[in-house]
Amino acid sequence: MEFERPLEELEQKLASLKRVDVSEQPELAAEIGELEAEIGRLHQTLYTALTPWERVQISRHPERPKTDDYIEALFTDVIELHGDRLFRDDEAMFAGLATLDGRRVAVLGHRKGKNTNENIRRNFGSPHPEGFRKAERLMHLADRFGLPIVSFLDTAGAYPGIEAEDRGQALAIAECLAALSQVRVPVVVVGIGEGGSGGALAIGFGDRLIMLENAYYSVISPEMCATILHKDARRASETSACLQLTAQDLLRLGLADEVVCEPLGGAHRDPAATFASVRGAIGRTLGELSPIAPDALVEARYSRLRAIGAYAGE
Amino acid sequence: MEFERPLEELEQKLASLKRVDVSEQPELAAEIGELEAEIGRLHQTLYTALTPWERVQISRHPERPKTDDYIEALFTDVIELHGDRLFRDDEAMFAGLATLDGRRVAVLGHRKGKNTNENIRRNFGSPHPEGFRKAERLMHLADRFGLPIVSFLDTAGAYPGIEAEDRGQALAIAECLAALSQVRVPVVVVGIGEGGSGGALAIGFGDRLIMLENAYYSVISPEMCATILHKDARRASETSACLQLTAQDLLRLGLADEVVCEPLGGAHRDPAATFASVRGAIGRTLGELSPIAPDALVEARYSRLRAIGAYAGE
């Protein structure tokens, strides 16, 4: 990532120094020590005062843990359920059943790939209408059988293609929103990476929203916003700040309930630690929600949505 | 139609005689009178003892009134509703709202065309999955708003094509069957022409089944049955009889509730008379069903289905 470049330079220097046999050049030991301290300080500086745009970049880091990684790390007895029963199985959307520390849940999640092949099959995590219709099917299944829903957000957005439009991208998202608002089971949403607009929202609201420290969630991508406002996508840094799209912004706006801290430098620097934190957050949240009666749950979810918005006049 | 050939010959002879000026050849008047009497007798003979296969042929007559004709003749304030909201609007299936003598209903119907162009657009009345999904959507709409369903059957069957299979022809039909069994409004089915297998059944059962005299309804087309049993589609006349697919058969088997008489020679010989009879039959049936409470209606529909079948042993 761009803002990490000074750090990378120091790290490369350190690496080259370490290749030298220190027993032959003892004066290097001190230099190495100094360099390590400097790297530590820079690390701290860089990652404790991240700008919104830097966080967006971290959220998109290719090595950042993805929905698949969370599913593998957090759950047991995973059964993937495929298809919308209408047109196609969309690999950009995960839907399935899984168990978290003995709790049986339904899992949804945008699915980016780990490599180019996988990304092509998964359309880089941007679902078509059939992906949302699969998700909607799982929502109804979870509702029917009393399974809480855990949903992982990580998409640049719903795919803006000709076929996606022709097959009713808008309608598919709208149906998800309606379904999600009415399911009589707890819905826990976890923002793990990108939260791109309607494509994220389709599986992205519920009874609780947990955001990873460097995940974002936005009405529009910062680049698109910059293109519209300034005809210049490179002003995304500016629009990132204006859009108030970081986990911290969402917490302040009352839209997120919890921000899960990431290891210094981002989740990809220590996935195991990240998984442990997320597992704890989801478990605690499910624990809080599970005693609530279905009617009360749906009512509270509606009230929660109902309260969102800022306006003057009655 | 093949079995009408002797009749056609006489009618052609009569027509040629009539072209002669009778005042010049007075002896012809008697001949014409005789010929007309013979035609009348043959008419009576041909159409009062129709074989099942002959009725199948009449049901497929290109000039036989079609769903569109019934809708135009019987209803006022017709509003067609398009689309499955998923993939495509299938013109082989009509769905809409209409009023029959002041009674507001939802209307479904297989839709054959009047000419080649129309038939191509309507796929000769054989729906794809999207046609059945449109029908299912209308069933739910009718259910939501308390509108009785009137359904016109006239299809050789659901379309057996690659795309139809790929998009879930079987699943689309099954969903219709489930929906139709549960709608809390009266369902009146009218067999007006062909009743081809699952594609007919998808909109083809309910609280009452009215069959036109020369309409058929069958588990399999007589030709396909002959092909399977004898590797010879030309033995369809034999299998037509075995399959017990005529309106009269269905009445005897307890599957149809009423057979509406057609004008001698078939509905196409006097469409207006046919429309009047069908209008009366539907009106009476809706009148019978409308006082029944929704729960009782659904229960009776289930009992009706439940009683179908013949078996030995408990």
Next chain:
Amino acid sequence: MPISDWFKAREQRRYTTPTAVPTADVPDGVWVRCEGCKRTLYMGDLERSEMVCPSCGKHHDITAPERLAMLLDEGSFVEADAGMRSTDPLDFTSGKAYVDQIAAAEERTGLNEGFISGTAAIGGHAVVVGAMDFRFIGASMGSVVGEKITRAFERALQLRTPLVLVTASGGARMQEGMLSLMQMAKTSAAAARLAEARVPYIAILTNPTMGGVTASFATLADVLIAEPGALIGFAGPRVVEQTIRKTLPKGFQSAEALLANGMIDMVVDRRELAATVGSLLAYLGSGDE
């Protein structure tokens, strides 16, 4: 607002095609040019045919007040939530400051926001009704539009009276960030409650209805009507074009394409709209009688 001002205001639109401009050789606002057939029309004729070109049938965009006047029984409209106005919750300053945009839109349209709603009658049927006004920052859905739409759903539910909404919008209002995105969920949840209660909801999608509006309450109606030629979709055509790097097919995202794709129930000429909606209300309202 005089109709001539409205033509000026059209320049603010993001998604619409231009429709009519005053010609050079006649007095401003009296003669206009139809963007469908390029003919010069007398404005009075155009207005009498509800801004549909009598010659080519082109449906010119209209304002929310004009829409309500055309659709509703005369004198039946009682506005609700009229006083609600947008604030600037994010202090959004990238580009033209959001507060200034709101002020300019208010000034230009004489409206408080991009959605007007209330109670009324159509063909003698009582309705809860609302219409979006594209002139007001593209009738994009921020907190106020979302709240007013949600209240319209709740009012229809409370009164058990059918809801008729006329949409025209660029989508969610980016200047209110995530507060805007969440209006999609909020309005959809309200729509789901109305559907659960089996109260009829008819949506009329007009040019253009895009993004977060199409992908939420607008398409959750029992019957979906569109006006001829209206652009309706999720992603804007330019975004799609840039994504796929191909020219878009003719008629892409048009009302007619959506009809063929099975997404809407019908395309209805504006001049027949009130009659059609009235007829539909007779059907859908009959269960409650």
Next chain:
Amino acid sequence: MPISDWFKAREQRRYTTPTAVPTADVPDGVWVRCEGCKRTLYMGDLERSEMVCPSCGKHHDITAPERLAMLLDEGSFVEADAGMRSTDPLDFTSGKAYVDQIAAAEERTGLNEGFISGTAAIGGHAVVVGAMDFRFIGASMGSVVGEKITRAFERALQLRTPLVLVTASGGARMQEGMLSLMQMAKTSAAAARLAEARVPYIAILTNPTMGGVTASFATLADVLIAEPGALIGFAGPRVVEQTIRKTLPKGFQSAEALLANGMIDMVVDRRELAATVGSLLAYLGSGDE
């Protein structure tokens, strides 16, 4: 029935691909040839791997009794409706007389009809269960099969116990005419009632499941599982080919194609089927606990 007889009985099938025949140079029934990889296998090995070729994974068709033995907890099965037998309501005599077909099928299979059902347990979970037997006139659905399936749905509803059905069928049984067609509606109505009551229903679609069975109760399940390579569809491949006058694409109507087309939840190896169903029952049954 010994497995060797079963191979003979396979000749009666309409929709299946032949799988294994005794080789000429070894004793009948001891060595068989896998139709997947053409290798000669020891019958004992094939049976131990649940009739899945240990070499290529080809799933050979099995009988309903074999299916139940593989799927159910040992000794848990109690048969229901065992005495029901088909009559000949239409006096169907075109081709081989229907009464003779029934008699021959009974003789050949030792079964009373093409569907066996009852109550049992899978992985410790109580279930209502049923399996179709393709050897019995293609397990086509006539009055008896339809009635027994309907009763299975009703039993599951009454006991509020999950239903697991294994399908394999050529479709509706034409020899019973419209009485057969109406079994599609009858079984679907029963399935809809079970769904309404939120009692889980899992369907396992095996080779082949076609026509009126696929287009009714079989695909109305909460979870749809198919066995690898199973042919599943509405119209038979030959009918489709004759209609479109083109060669069918490779894999058309295969379980794998249906998975890609979004029509089924998963394709599961027979050797993992009992475990998967058990696991699903744990998920879907948890709401009632």
